Amino acid sequence: TRSTRPQRLLKAVQEKAMKGDPQSVISTIDYFCRHSEWAMNVGDEKGSILDSVVCEVSPTTALELGTYCGYSTVRIARLLPPGTQLITLEFNPAFAAVARQVIEYAGLHNKVCLVEGASGDMIPKMREMFGIKTFDFVFLDHWKDRYLPDIKLLEGCQLLRKGSILLADNVICPGTPEYLEYVRNSPHYKSMYYKSHLEYTKVEDGLEKSVFLG
Numbered sequence: 001t002r003s004t005r006p007q008r009l010l011k012a013v014q015e016k017a018m019k020g021d022p023q024s025v026i027s028t029i030d031y032f033c034r035h036s037e038w039a040m041n042v043g044d045e046k047g048s049i050l051d052s053v054v055c056e057v058s059p060t061t062a063l064e065l066g067t068y069c070g071y072s073t074v075r076i077a078r079l080l081p082p083g084t085q086l087i088t089l090e091f092n093p094a095f096a097a098v099a100r101q102v103i104e105y106a107g108l109h110n111k112v113c114l115v116e117g118a119s120g121d122m123i124p125k126m127r128e129m130f131g132i133k134t135f136d137f138v139f140l141d142h143w144k145d146r147y148l149p150d151i152k153l154l155e156g157c158q159l160l161r162k163g164s165i166l167l168a169d170n171v172i173c174p175g176t177p178e179y180l181e182y183v184r185n186s187p188h189y190k191s192m193y194y195k196s197h198l199e200y201t202k203v204e205d206g207l208e209k210s211v212f213l214g
């Protein structure tokens with residue numbers, strides 16, 4: 001049967017990227033998505049903004065919602081100091097299988113814990129599974145209608161602390177109107193918008209950074 005786009009993306013990484021070199025894996029995926037097949041990775045332009053926020057926060061505990069092929073997982077994990085861990089949630093087994101191989105190829109398997117499951121089910125289990133008290137950083141890039149319920153769940157599970165940073169992809173395209181309205185109007189968050197473009201295109205998109213105020 002015909003391969004899937006994530007499988008073709010993985011093949012490009014295995015054939016063209018340098019094993020153990022995260023930057024090479026990132027560049028290979030960006031080249032593949034720009035010149036062969038578009039895929040919904042955060043991409044190089046928004047990825048640079050993601051990098052700068054991760055470096056600024058330098059989190060000891062980080063969570064990613066929506067692994068897909070592991071592109072942003074590699075971007076984040078490559079910047080984490082030793083001894084810190086990125087937990088990434090993915091409920092599609094086929095995507096999780098590709099992402100595991102991309103993360104492994106980049107040599108970042110010791111910094112990443114990929115959990116197969118739905119965010120709504122797994123978030124309440126974070127404390128018991130990982131001994132996490134709170135998350136310093138959360139990257140939201142899964143189904144857009146899950147952003148709002150999932151941050152409310154993080155709040156409810158006391159997994160955010162004063163100063164926790166949320167960074168959300170696609171707040172313009174495809175768009176997350178309810179999420180934006182909430183984080184921009186809630187007294188519990190201070191938000192700012194980073195204007196950019198939809199990955200590999202000239203279409204406007206952006207990232208919303210929100211600080212939890214407690």
Ligand SMILES: Cc1ncnc2c1ncn2[C@@H]1O[C@H](/C=C/CNC(=O)c2cc(-c3ccc(F)cc3)cc(O)c2O)[C@@H](O)[C@H]1O
Binds near residue numbers: 066120144146
């Ligand atoms: C509750 C739950 N739990 C666990 N995993 C979950 C989960 N909900 C989804 N997932 C997982 O996360 C990824 C899904 C990502 C969804 N992202 C987008 O839809 C997306 C779309 C575009 C886009 C823009 C313009 C277009 F014309 C077409 C597409 C760009 C993007 O950057 C996107 O992120 C995918 O791997 C899915 O299995």
Ligand SMILES: [Mg+2]
Binds near residue numbers: 041
């Ligand atoms: Mg996205």
